[in-house]
Amino acid sequence: MQAATKHLSGAVEPDAVSSTGFVLGRYVPQLFFTCAAILLPFLVNALWLKVLTAVAIYALTAASIALLYRRLGLVSLAQVALMGCGGWVALRFAHAFGLPFEVNLMAGGIFAGLIGMILAYPALRMRGLYLALITLMAAGGFGILINVIQFPNGGGGLTGFEVRAITYMPRPVIAISDAAYFSYCMVVIAFGFLLIDVHERGRAGRGWALIRKSEASAMAAGVNVTLYKVWGFALSGFLAGVAGALLAGNLQLLDARSFPPAESVMIFALTVVGGAWHWYGAVIAALLYRLVPAFLNDLGLDGNAAYIIFGLALIHALITAPKGLAGQLSDGLKRLARRGPNA
Template structure:
């Protein structure tokens, strides 16, 4: 037994067996997200629209975690740093050149994908606890850099700072300037991101990732380019995180470096586990836990830091009794209901 095998506390559960693992059609994702988004847009007030817009954006980042953890069994703890990268690039390009919002957003996603690929280089040789520690240190390094440098605030030029003259807000896209329309805009992009991930799972990349998860020797003997498909997964995960960061920047108009600490990357991964990394709607559940639950407590006059304890208990419960997360438990109930209906 190798030393890596002995360090197994970071071992991840295998994807759940059928029928829990049953793939959902892409059209079902679009329909479910459309119904959910329409209900929120109709009933939510301004406070909740802002919180749920952030939740929808972060669900993209959680979907990126699910690609690495759910498909490859890789524990990467720098995902929220990549959200910050996407937000930084979106803000910087938006302030400096004033292109259409979509161009700034796409640039943030591409840069985060490239950086995610760089962050994923250790995964070519490391797994388990070693990879988790390396990526956590990378998240800490980003926290130090961004705290010293600061986020763009509308100063002149690409790296300009608005020294005491007031911070400029990043304009939202022209077709989504209002709170409701921007929520629907974010939900639509989140839906496309979730469908993109699902499409990967049910096509060739998903089959390659499944073989790599079983064992790299098995994958190589089956003709899978292990390095290429691992790099693909990290680039996709980084791209989704970068898009999430750009959407967050558009939601509030500016971002703070304090919001992208290494702890937030840990929190994001923990809630990806709680929400469920093996089902597409697990990302939505995790996004709601990240933003909607603290907003609910704040609305009730309860300190939002209480969520740290709640998330800790939820993570313990997930690891001990429900490794497939809340989404996995929902899938089991749906499967039982379906079988009962067929009788």
């Protein structure tokens, strides 16, 4: 509980233990994702490669949620809807202009970032459950809206949707196959985590830490509270939008029914379970969100039984692991490390 309070107060905990490992330690996530990008395509078959691609994409979404939660103490229950926004724009751009995938990816990210800035507006006046519910309402509204206007399928007009069989969104030229696309996603995600890291260690991170402690003292210290809150939401929205564009590229289409508000709540819940205070908490969250259900499905377990297991495990993890599974894991490792030399 003590440690949790320390985290809640916004103190930045150094990731690296020793000073020599500091530089390397800082880039552990990037190393991890790069290794995964190179090795995993050789180790797993087509099914698990697809599943792991989804895991990678949702890890970025979970990281975008964890960023807001960890740094600003804000809860966004609209991240899956923001993914939908990013995915919509990426699809629309891809079908309308035939530009390279990277341009569509950035366009999706930037659009979702702008929507994130709009969500920051209520965050200037509210926090806690109220803010969370406002974002949930936004996600609910998006779910209805997208059901009516639909994701672009290669049609004309503003919405890019026509009632006919779908035209698939092209993948990046260097990542046409499933294996290459997996590695591509991993690289994008490594950059995403780097972007978060750079922000947390820079000016924005210091501003967020002060805001989290007390907005009054942040203001007294000359921190522009409005700016940094909007900045946080914009960054979080951008990352979710990029994840949405990656998802669009993965399936080469998006389906409106994939973005109900309950999914946004679900991925937030799993981010808390995974642990918002460690970078790999987001990876754990994504594994829980996509790998575990796929595993249960592959075992031939009834989808409804999987729901029961999933729901109960969620409750159990929330009660027993207040710092998330990543917190438990890292505490366990630290204890081992401390005991190590004596043994």
